[in-house]
Amino acid sequence: xxxxxxxxxLFLASFLAAGLFTLNAVPAVIMGKAMERIEAAGAASGGxxxxxxxxxxxxxxxxxxxxxxxxxxxYDLSEGDLELSxxxxxxxxxxxxxxxxxRTNNFAxxxxxxxxxxAMHLILSSDPNASALHAPTERGLALYRRVxxxxxxxxxxxxxxxxxxxxxxxxx
Amino acid sequence: MIWRALLSILLGLLTGVAAALFLxxxxxxxxxxxxxxxxxxxxxxxxxxxxxxxxVVARRxxxxxxxSETVYFTAWEDDQGRALxxxxxxxxxxxxxxxRWWSLTLYADDDFLPRNGDAAYALTRTDLxxxxxxxxxxxxxxxxxxxxxxxxxxxxxxxxxxxxxxxVVREDPESLDLPSIQLLDCGADT
Numbered sequence: 226x227x228x229x230x231x232x233x234x235l236f237l238a239s240f241l242a243a244g245l246f247t248l249n250a251v252p253a254v255i256m257g258k259a260m261e262r263i264e265a266a267g268a269a270s271g272g273x274x275x276x277x278x279x280x281x282x283x284x285x286x287x288x289x290x291x292x293x294x295x296x297x298x299x300y301d302l303s304e305g306d307l308e309l310s311x312x313x314x315x316x317x318x319x320x321x322x323x324x325x326x327x328r329t330n331n332f333a334x335x336x337x338x339x340x341x342x343x344a345m346h347l348i349l350s351s352d353p354n355a356s357a358l359h360a361p362t363e364r365g366l367a368l369y370r371r372v373x374x375x376x377x378x379x380x381x382x383x384x385x386x387x388x389x390x391x392x393x394x395x396x397x
Numbered sequence: 398m399i400w401r402a403l404l405s406i407l408l409g410l411l412t413g414v415a416a417a418l419f420l421x422x423x424x425x426x427x428x429x430x431x432x433x434x435x436x437x438x439x440x441x442x443x444x445x446x447x448x449x450x451x452x453v454v455a456r457r458x459x460x461x462x463x464x465s466e467t468v469y470f471t472a473w474e475d476d477q478g479r480a481l482x483x484x485x486x487x488x489x490x491x492x493x494x495x496x497r498w499w500s501l502t503l504y505a506d507d508d509f510l511p512r513n514g515d516a517a518y519a520l521t522r523t524d525l526x527x528x529x530x531x532x533x534x535x536x537x538x539x540x541x542x543x544x545x546x547x548x549x550x551x552x553x554x555x556x557x558x559x560x561x562x563x564x565v566v567r568e569d570p571e572s573l574d575l576p577s578i579q580l581l582d583c584g585a586d587t
Contacts (some may be wrong), residue, residue: 232405243413252455287508
């Protein structure tokens with residue numbers, strides 16, 4: 226009996242351990258690849274990539290929305306805190322800034338509704354004791370979304386979101 | 398004995414990795430709650446999502462917002478439970494929804510917008526108005542009816558995004574009157 230139970234137990238234990246390890250590793254791997262692409266594209270624009278409106282011929286992220294303009298900043302807080310300037314639409318359309326850690330967790334969101342129309346400046350830090358928004362991992366993404374409410378709104382939406390900036394305080 | 402133990406561990410590791418990859422990259426969908434043809438999962442974007450959902454969302458919906466901000470419903474099937482098919486024509490009809498703004502986006506079976514040159518992959522509240530509406534999802538435009546093109550989309554899906562949803566969307570998604578998806582015909586343009 227033991228000749229069967231011991232190998233079976235070892236098989237099940239290693240099966241579960243390997244499965245769980247893989248499931249936990251997949252988001253970090255996918256996020257890492259996305260961050261590499263964004264860092265490469267954003268290097269020439271001060272760290273922020275103002276992505277063009279999504280079309281069928283310029284897609285890099287699955288299930289993105291063609292009715293949103295995206296601006297994204299890949300950060301690495303090991304080099305210092307990050308200062309963000311976040312503009313909000315003057316015409317009442319939806320906009321938000323969302324923060325993702327290195328494992329894809331959406332750990333914070335601020336939208337125009339909470340901001341009540343005022344442009345916002347905030348500091349992102351990996352130090353839990355700092356008086357700043359706390360990031361659970363040093364690397365991650367800050368993603369600005371701005372709804373395009375109609376074709377006629379595209380220029381205004383594009384002008385709005387170009388006020389979004391990310392600056393590493395280690396650069397200052 | 399030791400060789401048998403090592404072999405058991407090796408087999409366990411290999412099949413464990415293979416099973417996890419199949420769950421994430423196979424046909425598994427995100428859905429947890431069903432309402433008609435639509436599925437949603439309250440834990441999308443949440444920090445307390447389990448490892449499987451987190452991995453599936455990373456693959457199929459990277460950078461999703463949490464549900465306080467946006468609730469995502471996705472339909473992979475019509476109202477009768479048949480898989481959506483790019484060669485078929487569907488009548489999609491609905492009405493305004495309890496949210497600040499909403500949009501419908503059609504994705505091909507690779508989770509990207511269909512590459513077909515039609516530029517007819519999304520419609521929003523701005524396009525459809527705040528009353529009852531009807532659209533066609535199919536391989537060809539149908540008169541002046543608002544259209545989502547399914548050409549080259551394979552076993553496609555439609556995602557409904559509700560931005561800044563009212564409480565009822567988060568608390569009782571099964572009670573919502575979501576759009577219906579009715580098959581009209583198939584094979585008219587294959």
